[in-house]
Amino acid sequence: MKTTNKRIWLGIRKRLGRNFSLFLLLVMMISSVSGFLVTADSVLIKYDEIMRDGNVEDGQFTTAYPLDENVLNEIDKLNVYVEKMAYFEVKMDGNNNLRIYENRKVIDKAVVTKGRIATNDSEITLNRLYAENNNINIGEKLTIPSSYFKDGKSRTLSVVGFVSTPDYNAVFSKNTELMFDAQSFGIGMIDKSLMDKAVQSSLVYQNGYKFNDKVNDNTSKSKHKKILDIVSKKNILMSFMPKDSNNAITFMIDDMGGDKPMMIVFFCIMLSVISLVFWAISSSIITEEAGIIGTLMANGYRRSELIKLYLSGPVIITIFAGIVGNILGYTVMTKPMESMYYKSFELPNFEPYFNMDAFVMTTIIPVVIMLAINVICISRKMRFSPLEFIRGALTKKGRKKARNVPFKKFKTRFISRVIIKQKGDYAVMMIGIFISSILLFYGLSINPTFDNYTKNTREGMVSNYQYILKVPVELNSEKTNNGAKQMDNNLDLTSRGVEKLTISSSQIYIPIRGEKEDISIIGVSENSRYFKNLKVANNPEHIIASKSLCKKAGLQIGDSVDVWDKFTGKKKIYKIVGVYDYPSSLSLFMSKDILNKNIDKDQEYFNCYLSDHKLDIDENYVATIIDKSVAGDAGKQLKQIMGPLIGVFSTVSALFFFIIMFMLTKLILEKNSLNIAYLKVFGYRTKEIKSIYLGGSTFVLLLTIALGIPLEIKSLEYISLIAMSKFSGYFEMTIDKKSVIVAIIVPVFVYILIMVLQMRKISRMSFAEALKNRE
Structure with a gap:
């Protein structure tokens, strides 16, 4: 084999242009895919890191005035720790809003990405994205107006560092917003000595809480409810939000779900072409060197030795391409991939981590596929006798007659x-x-x-505004003694262009996704003003599907669909009797009365308003506003x-x-x-x-x-x-x-x-x- 081993490097040098092109093709593919997969998984590690090091909250609530010790003691008995996180929001130049907190000590702690934490009443730290998007550097000054301080004096604060916090991983100013805004909304952190000088009337009394013990979903829901009951009895509760409902914490991890499939599809397409090129090149080389192969066979070389010889070149090229591609993937290619996430989300400083899945996909799999294809191709070519190789007769079909072609020129x-x-x-x-x-x-x-x-x-x-409510709230009604809303059945909403809906958060199985996906079941009243030409069935087992849902789930009229309630897990089976064009939305439609009955609600229940103009609804009762x-x-x-x-x-x-x-x-x-x-x-x-x-x-x-x-x-x-x-x-x-x-x-x-x-x-x-x- 020593003689044939020399031919391996001779063959690589002889076809240097072709081999270099193949090497470049593999490096290009491996580096781009490896860079993306490494970056994506490294970002997930950084996400877990900021959640862990920052000690992310399990929930938060806002009250009308500060919590007293009695409330804190009652919550403490549930084995839950509460940290006060009061803030005030400042209108900055350029119509920007800066929400300023005191440095956190236990929950939602800031992770420094550059500089340091503010340590006195003349310093401030900012979240990294706000600073980058507004070209603010460390050492620059920010002026906070006098109206926010008890002594009536403005403060000029020096920016001493940039931070990321787990509770603003995606910078939402309100949880009701559909999309975060890292350009005009930011987070600031100041020392306690400065926060103590803030005007009380400007403060929003936010509080974060953390379970001291590990809990399952059922125990977690129970604790959230107990905390809600305790606080609402002793204070005026302005808002309450478990971690899972907080877009500022969960949006990034939900958003990243679609990135990997795109790159994997991209990789599979490229790999399929490269496999075909391998096949063509291997066949060409054997045909080109048929005489040499025949001579070697005649001199006693076994077919297995020659197969190994012609396999060695592609294997060496692929292995070297894997090494170079992964080096580039971990260095050069991580830069553009990193910017995808770091321009939108708050994360600790990026650091690429070794990714075994990426290594297997971009190095091991190409080598295995290349080996499989070349073994098949070379083995088929090696079935001829030494004499047939020497003659170049690499076909068992004999000499073919020239084909007639239908052209005169x-x-x-x-x-x-x-x-x-x-x-x-x-x-x-x-x-x-x-x-x-x-x-x-x-x-x-x-x-x-x-x-x-x-x-x-x-x-x-279908309307200019859509208000999704936490609880049913009638317009222009007044609070009762217990804080609930009093229904006003005499209010004529129809004449004002306002329509009530019931929306149920549900899930269906998406075959192409391989898992369940969140959808909405929309309960529509008869003769709906906004859902025109939508005729909902009165049969409780019939339902109408949006066109987008049918396309994604592969459904059509006449199919049955299993629907799970997102919160209770109960399953119902419906038959699709119609399709409604509701662009980009994954929705099912049925009668409002039937939906209310299916989700065990009163006939008058609703949790959504549609309107062409803004409505005056207390934001504490609003889950989401879409316009x-x-x-x-x-x-x-x-x-x-x-x-x-x-x-x-x-x-x-x-x-x-x-x-x-x-x-x-x-x-x-x-x-x-x-x-x-x-x-x-x-x-x-x-x-x-x-x-x-x-x-x-x-x-x-x-x-x-x-x-x-x-x-x-x-x-x-x-x-x-x-x-x-x-x-x-x-x-x-x-x-x-x-x-x-x-x-x-x-x-x-x-x-x-x-x-x-x-x-x-x-x-x-x-x-x-x-x-x-x-x-």
């Missing part, structure tokens, strides 16, 4: 015969062009998809977060296409070097030879683009459904005319560049050398 007939002869390589080329175009379409379509989601969400809102000005902000935010990833997609797709086309056209020219030499002997000019041998590639490219675009769009719709299945809601891939034009221009431009390079190769080919070396 010599040049056209020649091109068609070249395509027929190299049909396997051209088939791989067509698949490579097709899949590369899908990748390019994917990168180009992400922006329009999120834009269209934003547009559809806004235009699909058209902010509807669809989730799409905008996702577009902003995924901006760097979109750039990576588009760049990698173009490079991927270039390398695939370059390698395959080069492979075809090398296989036809003898025929090209004959043409040169017969007096054909380089331009004419190029038109013959590159004409086939041009024809394949144009044919694949022309026939492939409709199929690519269809394939992309299914791929995007898988890739975006983990995102909440329904994102339908949008491919606009601009994307189609670019997806055509880029491959053609890249191909022209390849033709120029291959033209130079043809002009430099030595036909004398090719004829001298013919068998």
Whole structure:
């Protein structure tokens, strides 16, 4: 084997251009996928770190005035610790709001990302995102107006550090908002000595609490309820929110669910093309060196030794590509991926961690697939006898009769015969062009998809405002002695354009997602003003589904759907009797009266108002307010977060296409070097030879683009459904005319560049050398 071992490195050097292209292709794929997966999992580790080191709350509540010792003692008996977190909110320049807290000691502690914590009454620390988005540096001064302090004097505070806090991981100013705003809302931390000088009337008495012992879901719910009862009896409760309901804590972890599937789909598509290229190259090498293989066999070399010989080159290239790709993935490629998360979420300073899943996916799996494909290909090629290898007769079908082609012109007939002869390589080329175009379409379509989601969400809102309530609250009613709202049945809401709904938070199983997803069951009154043309059934087992839900869950009219109540876990089975166009929303519709009965509520129960104008409702009774000005902000935010990833997609797709086309056209020219030499002997000019041998590639490219675009769009719709299945809601891939034009221009431009390079190769080919070396 020592002799054959020398041929491994000789073969790599001999085909340096092809091997380097293959190496570059693998490095590009591995580094981008590894960089993303490493970053995503490292960010999750940092999220867990800030939750742990910051000692994140289990819940919070706000009261009208400070808690007294009796309340704290009663809560302490539940084995629950409470920390007072009063704050005041300051209107800053540029219409920004800065919420200022005292430094926390036990719960929701600040994690310093740069500088230090404020330690006296002339210092302040800011959350990192607010400082970065408003170009505030350490050492700069912020002025707090005099109206916030007891002595009537303003304060000029020096910024001494940047921090992240677990309770503002996503910077929501109100939990009712659909999207956070890290630009105009920020968090400040000051020393106790300065907070003691704040005007009491400006303070909001927020309190965080933490369970001292580990509890399960049932015990947790029980404790939350007991805390709520204790506080509401001894103080005026303004708001109450368990951790799981706090968007500022949970939004990031929920948002990250859809990122990995996109990259995994991206990786699988690229890997499938590379596998085909491996197959074509291995077959080409054995055909090219058939005489050498036959001679080695005749001299006593076993087939297993030769299989190992021809496997070694691809294995070495793949292993080195895995090493280099992972090094780049952990260094260079983590930078754009890191910015996706750190421009939107508050996290401790980034640090990449070794990720075994990423290593297996980007290094072990490509090696295994490469081995499997090459073993199959090489083993099939090695089934011939030594004499057949020496003769180059690597076929069991015998000599074939030349096929007739339906063309009269010599040049056209020649091109068609070249395509027929190299049909396997051209088939791989067509698949490579097709899949590369899908990748390019994917990168180009992400922006329009999120834009269209934003547009559809806004235009699909049936009213200008939607108020989701914590409890039923009648408009213009007055409080009773126990703080509840008194119903006013005489209020004519219809004439004021206000409509009541019942919304039940539920879940259904999404097959393509492989798990349950949150949806809403909307109880609509008959002759609804806002849900026009929606005819709900009176049968309690019938239901109408939104078009988006049907597309994502693969449902249609006549299907039965299992629906679980999100809070009680009870399951009900409904039959879909209609589809309603409610863009981007995963919803089911039924009669309000029937829904109230199904969820064990009174007939008059409701928890949502629809209106075309703002309503005067105490925000303490409002869970969420949705209006058209902010509807669809989730799409905008996702577009902003995924901006760097979109750039990576588009760049990698173009490079991927270039390398695939370059390698395959080069492979075809090398296989036809003898025929090209004959043409040169017969007096054909380089331009004419190029038109013959590159004409086939041009024809394949144009044919694949022309026939492939409709199929690519269809394939992309299914791929995007898988890739975006983990995102909440329904994102339908949008491919606009601009994307189609670019997806055509880029491959053609890249191909022209390849033709120029291959033209130079043809002009430099030595036909004398090719004829001298013919068998």
